[in-house]
Amino acid sequence: xxxxxxxxxxxxxxxxxxxxxxxxxxxxxxxxxxxxxxxxxxxxxxxxxxxxxxxxxxxxxxxxxxxxxxxxxxxxxxxxxxxxxxxxxxxxxxxxxxxxxxxxxxxxxxxxxxxxxxxxxxxxxxxxxxxxxxxxxxxxxxxxxxxxxxxxxxxxxxxxxxxxxxxxxxxxxxxxxxxxxxxxxxxxxxxxxxxxxxxxxxxxxxxxxxxxxxxxxxxxxxxxxxxxxxxxxxxxxxxxxxxxxxxxxxxxxxxxxxxxxxx
Ligand SMILES: NC(=O)c1ccc[n+]([C@@H]2O[C@H](COP(=O)([O-])OP(=O)(O)OC[C@H]3O[C@@H](n4cnc5c(N)ncnc54)[C@H](O)[C@@H]3O)[C@@H](O)[C@H]2O)c1
Numbered sequence: 001x002x003x004x005x006x007x008x009x010x011x012x013x014x015x016x017x018x019x020x021x022x023x024x025x026x027x028x029x030x031x032x033x034x035x036x037x038x039x040x041x042x043x044x045x046x047x048x049x050x051x052x053x054x055x056x057x058x059x060x061x062x063x064x065x066x067x068x069x070x071x072x073x074x075x076x077x078x079x080x081x082x083x084x085x086x087x088x089x090x091x092x093x094x095x096x097x098x099x100x101x102x103x104x105x106x107x108x109x110x111x112x113x114x115x116x117x118x119x120x121x122x123x124x125x126x127x128x129x130x131x132x133x134x135x136x137x138x139x140x141x142x143x144x145x146x147x148x149x150x151x152x153x154x155x156x157x158x159x160x161x162x163x164x165x166x167x168x169x170x171x172x173x174x175x176x177x178x179x180x181x182x183x184x185x186x187x188x189x190x191x192x193x194x195x196x197x198x199x200x201x202x203x204x205x206x207x208x209x210x211x212x213x214x215x216x217x218x219x220x221x222x223x224x225x226x227x228x229x230x231x232x233x234x235x236x237x238x239x240x241x242x243x244x245x246x247x248x249x250x251x252x253x254x255x256x257x258x259x260x261x262x263x
Pocket of ligand 1: 012013014015016017018019036037038042064065066067092093094095096116120143144145146187188189190191192193194195196
């Protein structure tokens, strides 16, 4: 039996990176998909990519910016219209923002990071939790980060937003556990996605590969993670198998968040 057979799974930030990897893994596990992203072209490509390998998957796409409440309402409504229910929600869309010291951080960029990473995650839960409550069933996986557990130099709004995601996850778990809904968060370390490639360009514009190699040295595994390694944990948390896991923030980071000093 596939882990998500006939489950309806909504995924934000589904056009690339961790969202796309999870969409592929979920399709492989029998899910029907509502894919949400604000990058219309990449979203359509993601849909076609999935249908090529998994032609029996029912896929609907919604172009929406998760930082805008009206657009969140729209993607939730369109998902319910297409499938009649939402069993699982991968609340994943997020951005890193620009790297800069706290006192020099561009306030407009700060607000943008909070708007997407914090408010976007909140709006998603705000409009999907009532649907899951009516169903008396649901699985939510929010995307925090190791930056939601520890500080990260020069990334104040990102760290603030990801700590908030972890906090909101605990609250949703407390408030909705009685309705058959589990809410958990994942805290990925550095995973090789377009977002992280961009971050290495910011750290070392002349030689991003050198920045990546140096970063990997701080990890007990001496390598960065792959999107598929995150996707498998997310699918577990979205499945029946994780029925008694609730309110947790689960690090997927090769053990890096345990270290103090060199490894
Ligand atoms: N890659 C990592 O190492 C890593 C580590 C920790 C946490 N994360 C988190 O994982 C999530 C996904 O990151 P990723 O690395 O896959 O990033 P990515 O940039 O590769 O992909 C993010 C996707 O989200 C979409 N998106 C961004 N803002 C959006 C918005 N406002 N509305 C709708 N769609 C939007 C983008 O178009 C893109 O398709 C983010 O929340 C990120 O903070 C990533």
